[in-house]
Amino acid sequence: MPLAPRLNSPASLLRKLEREAYRAFHARTPLQKSDHFYNFCVTASSMRDYCHEYSGRTTKAQRKPHEQVWWRDPLLAATFEIANSAKHFELRDLNTGKPRSPSTRTVRTQKSSFVDIYVNAAGEHKAVQVQRPETWVTLSDGTRHELYAFTSAVVNHWRTYLASLGLRVRAQPFARLSGAA
Secondary structure (H helix, E strand, O other), X not given: OOOOOOOOOHHHHHHHHHHHHHHHHHOOOHHHHHHHHHHHHHHHHHHHHHHHHHOOOOOHHHHHHHHHHHHHOHHHHHHXXXXXXXXXXXXEOOOOOOEOOOOOOEEEEEEEEEEXXXXXOOOOEEEEEEEEEEEEEEOOOOOEXXXXXXXXXXXXXXXXXXXXXXXXXXXXXXXXXXXXX
Protein backbone atom coordinates (compact mmCIF):
# COMPACT_ATOMS: atom_id res chain seq x y z
CA MET A 1 0.00 0.00 0.00
CA PRO A 2 1.44 3.40 -0.95
CA LEU A 3 2.19 5.92 1.76
CA ALA A 4 1.07 8.77 -0.53
CA PRO A 5 -2.74 8.35 -0.45
CA ARG A 6 -3.39 10.10 -3.77
CA LEU A 7 -0.79 7.99 -5.63
CA ASN A 8 -2.51 4.65 -5.40
CA SER A 9 -2.46 3.42 -9.01
CA PRO A 10 -0.48 3.73 -12.24
CA ALA A 11 -3.20 6.08 -13.54
CA SER A 12 -2.82 8.45 -10.57
CA LEU A 13 0.95 8.45 -11.03
CA LEU A 14 0.54 9.25 -14.74
CA ARG A 15 -1.55 12.28 -13.82
CA LYS A 16 1.24 13.35 -11.44
CA LEU A 17 3.69 12.89 -14.32
CA GLU A 18 1.57 15.24 -16.44
CA ARG A 19 1.58 17.84 -13.63
CA GLU A 20 5.37 17.59 -13.30
CA ALA A 21 5.75 18.09 -17.07
CA TYR A 22 3.53 21.18 -16.89
CA ARG A 23 5.52 22.63 -13.96
CA ALA A 24 8.84 21.96 -15.68
CA PHE A 25 7.78 23.58 -18.93
CA HIS A 26 6.32 26.68 -17.24
CA ALA A 27 9.12 27.21 -14.70
CA ARG A 28 10.49 30.74 -14.92
CA THR A 29 14.01 30.27 -13.54
CA PRO A 30 16.79 27.80 -14.39
CA LEU A 31 16.70 26.42 -10.82
CA GLN A 32 12.94 25.85 -10.89
CA LYS A 33 13.18 24.32 -14.36
CA SER A 34 15.89 21.91 -13.17
CA ASP A 35 13.99 20.97 -10.01
CA HIS A 36 10.73 20.30 -11.83
CA PHE A 37 12.47 18.42 -14.65
CA TYR A 38 14.25 16.21 -12.11
CA ASN A 39 10.91 15.55 -10.37
CA PHE A 40 9.41 14.66 -13.75
CA CYS A 41 12.19 12.11 -14.35
CA VAL A 42 11.79 10.58 -10.86
CA THR A 43 8.06 10.21 -11.43
CA ALA A 44 8.61 8.75 -14.92
CA SER A 45 11.07 6.27 -13.46
CA SER A 46 8.57 5.32 -10.75
CA MET A 47 6.04 4.42 -13.44
CA ARG A 48 8.03 1.20 -13.93
CA ASP A 49 7.44 0.06 -10.35
CA TYR A 50 3.77 1.04 -10.39
CA CYS A 51 3.25 -0.92 -13.63
CA HIS A 52 5.12 -3.94 -12.27
CA GLU A 53 3.04 -3.97 -9.08
CA TYR A 54 -0.22 -3.44 -10.95
CA SER A 55 0.63 -6.36 -13.24
CA GLY A 56 1.68 -8.63 -10.36
CA ARG A 57 5.34 -8.74 -11.40
CA THR A 58 6.99 -8.91 -8.00
CA THR A 59 10.18 -10.85 -8.72
CA LYS A 60 13.28 -9.77 -10.60
CA ALA A 61 12.75 -12.57 -13.14
CA GLN A 62 9.18 -11.40 -13.85
CA ARG A 63 10.29 -7.79 -14.26
CA LYS A 64 13.41 -8.38 -16.35
CA PRO A 65 11.81 -8.73 -19.83
CA HIS A 66 9.89 -5.48 -19.38
CA GLU A 67 12.90 -3.65 -17.93
CA GLN A 68 15.01 -4.70 -20.91
CA VAL A 69 12.44 -3.28 -23.34
CA TRP A 70 12.15 -0.03 -21.39
CA TRP A 71 15.94 0.44 -21.13
CA ARG A 72 16.24 0.07 -24.93
CA ASP A 73 14.01 3.12 -25.42
CA PRO A 74 16.40 6.14 -25.30
CA LEU A 75 13.68 8.45 -23.92
CA LEU A 76 12.83 6.14 -21.05
CA ALA A 77 16.48 5.33 -20.40
CA ALA A 78 17.17 9.06 -20.12
CA THR A 79 14.44 9.52 -17.49
CA PHE A 80 15.77 6.54 -15.52
CA GLU A 81 19.37 7.80 -15.71
CA ILE A 82 18.52 11.40 -14.82
CA ALA A 83 16.45 10.27 -11.83
CA ASN A 84 19.04 7.76 -10.62
CA SER A 85 22.09 9.95 -11.17
CA ALA A 86 20.56 12.68 -9.01
CA LYS A 87 19.19 10.27 -6.42
CA HIS A 88 22.39 8.25 -6.05
CA PHE A 89 24.83 11.02 -7.01
CA GLU A 90 26.66 8.69 -9.41
CA LEU A 91 25.54 5.87 -11.67
CA ARG A 92 27.28 2.61 -10.82
CA ASP A 93 27.54 -0.83 -12.34
CA LEU A 94 25.42 -3.00 -10.04
CA ASN A 95 27.79 -5.98 -10.35
CA THR A 96 31.12 -4.25 -9.80
CA GLY A 97 30.13 -1.09 -7.93
CA LYS A 98 32.33 0.94 -10.27
CA PRO A 99 31.06 4.24 -11.70
CA ARG A 100 29.50 3.93 -15.13
CA SER A 101 28.84 6.52 -17.77
CA PRO A 102 25.21 7.22 -18.63
CA SER A 103 24.04 6.43 -22.13
CA THR A 104 22.17 9.76 -22.19
CA ARG A 105 24.61 12.24 -23.71
CA THR A 106 23.67 15.59 -22.17
CA VAL A 107 21.07 17.62 -20.33
CA ARG A 108 21.51 21.37 -20.75
CA THR A 109 19.53 24.41 -19.69
CA GLN A 110 19.99 27.62 -21.64
CA LYS A 111 18.06 30.79 -22.40
CA SER A 112 15.69 30.50 -25.36
CA SER A 113 13.10 32.70 -27.02
CA PHE A 114 9.43 32.06 -26.45
CA VAL A 115 6.30 33.95 -27.41
CA ASP A 116 3.64 34.76 -24.83
CA ILE A 117 0.19 35.27 -26.36
CA TYR A 118 -2.26 37.55 -24.60
CA VAL A 119 -5.94 37.94 -25.47
CA ASN A 120 -8.01 40.80 -24.07
CA ALA A 121 -11.76 40.85 -23.40
CA ALA A 122 -12.41 42.08 -26.96
CA GLY A 123 -10.61 39.03 -28.36
CA GLU A 124 -7.61 41.01 -29.60
CA HIS A 125 -4.31 39.12 -29.57
CA LYS A 126 -0.92 40.41 -28.57
CA ALA A 127 2.31 38.43 -28.99
CA VAL A 128 5.27 39.27 -26.75
CA GLN A 129 8.67 37.67 -27.29
CA VAL A 130 10.35 36.67 -24.00
CA GLN A 131 13.55 34.93 -22.93
CA ARG A 132 13.18 31.96 -20.58
CA PRO A 133 15.26 28.96 -19.61
CA GLU A 134 14.84 25.89 -21.81
CA THR A 135 16.10 22.39 -21.15
CA TRP A 136 17.50 20.23 -23.95
CA VAL A 137 18.18 16.49 -23.62
CA THR A 138 20.49 14.71 -26.05
CA LEU A 139 19.74 10.99 -26.02
CA SER A 140 22.04 8.03 -26.51
CA ASP A 141 21.05 7.84 -30.19
CA GLY A 142 22.10 11.49 -30.71
CA THR A 143 18.62 12.93 -31.05
CA ARG A 144 18.09 16.23 -29.27
CA HIS A 145 14.76 17.07 -27.60
CA GLU A 146 13.61 20.29 -26.03
CA LEU A 147 11.79 19.85 -22.75
CA TYR A 148 8.20 19.99 -24.02
CA ALA A 149 8.82 17.40 -26.76
CA PHE A 150 10.77 15.18 -24.35
CA THR A 151 8.16 15.22 -21.57
CA SER A 152 5.27 14.83 -24.04
CA ALA A 153 6.86 11.75 -25.60
CA VAL A 154 7.50 10.17 -22.19
CA VAL A 155 3.94 10.88 -20.99
CA ASN A 156 2.53 9.47 -24.26
CA HIS A 157 4.65 6.33 -23.89
CA TRP A 158 3.29 5.64 -20.42
CA ARG A 159 -0.29 6.52 -21.43
CA THR A 160 -0.08 4.01 -24.32
CA TYR A 161 1.49 1.39 -22.05
CA LEU A 162 -1.27 1.79 -19.46
CA ALA A 163 -3.86 1.44 -22.22
CA SER A 164 -2.18 -1.85 -23.20
CA LEU A 165 -2.83 -3.01 -19.62
CA GLY A 166 -6.49 -2.05 -19.97
CA LEU A 167 -6.11 1.12 -17.89
CA ARG A 168 -7.73 4.25 -19.25
CA VAL A 169 -6.52 7.46 -17.72
CA ARG A 170 -9.06 10.24 -17.43
CA ALA A 171 -7.86 13.67 -18.43
CA GLN A 172 -7.44 15.92 -15.44
CA PRO A 173 -9.01 19.37 -15.40
CA PHE A 174 -6.67 22.19 -16.45
CA ALA A 175 -7.03 23.80 -13.03
CA ARG A 176 -5.58 20.67 -11.41
CA LEU A 177 -2.90 20.25 -14.08
CA SER A 178 -1.72 23.85 -13.69
CA GLY A 179 -1.96 23.92 -9.89
CA ALA A 180 -4.77 26.48 -9.82
CA ALA A 181 -7.13 24.07 -8.04
